[in-house]
Amino acid sequence: MDKKTRLIKQSSLEITYQNIRDILEEARRSAYRSVNFEMVQAYWQISRIIVEEEQKGKERAEYGKALITELSRKLTYDYGKGFNERNLWYMRNLYSIFPKVNALRPELRWTHYYCFDKVKN
Numbered sequence: 001m002d003k004k005t006r007l008i009k010q011s012s013l014e015i016t017y018q019n020i021r022d023i024l025e026e027a028r029r030s031a032y033r034s035v036n037f038e039m040v041q042a043y044w045q046i047s048r049i050i051v052e053e054e055q056k057g058k059e060r061a062e063y064g065k066a067l068i069t070e071l072s073r074k075l076t077y078d079y080g081k082g083f084n085e086r087n088l089w090y091m092r093n094l095y096s097i098f099p100k101v102n103a104l105r106p107e108l109r110w111t112h113y114y115c116f117d118k119v120k121n
Contacts, residue, residue, distance in 0.1 A: 037106040040113060044104060046088075047095035068092070090114050 001009075054067060068088045075083035090113075097116055098104055104113075 033106065036109050037104075040104055040108070040110050041101065043091045043110065043113075044094050044098065044101055046091050047093070048101075050088075050092045051095045 050067070050071075068085050072083055072085045072088050075088075094113055098113075
């Protein structure tokens with residue numbers, strides 16, 4: 001095989017490799033966005049449960065702090081450090097800021113919603 005043929009084959013290989021790499025990278029980005037939005041929706045559901053079912057829609061149940069503390073302890077044990085009390089308060093406030101789940105946008109990550117809470121306060 002001469003040098004020119006080898007270069008053409010190598011170039012073809014690189015183009016094919018780059019095309020496959022682009023597909024994989026886009027699939028990973030898409031999967032990440034999907035998972036992130038699913039978690040935002042899960043946090044919204046947690047928020048709704050705390051506000052509507054546990055606090056009966058009041059700004060804060062009398063036992064709200066104890067509820068958050070105990071939920072944090074149990075959820076942290078089962079799911080890890082992402083469920084500390086501060087994060088549960090942020091989750092709880094998500095429902096107050098966005099009372100309708102369809103107001104959540106898949107383009108936004110949890111950190112964006114977390115920042116909305118800080119702006120509100």
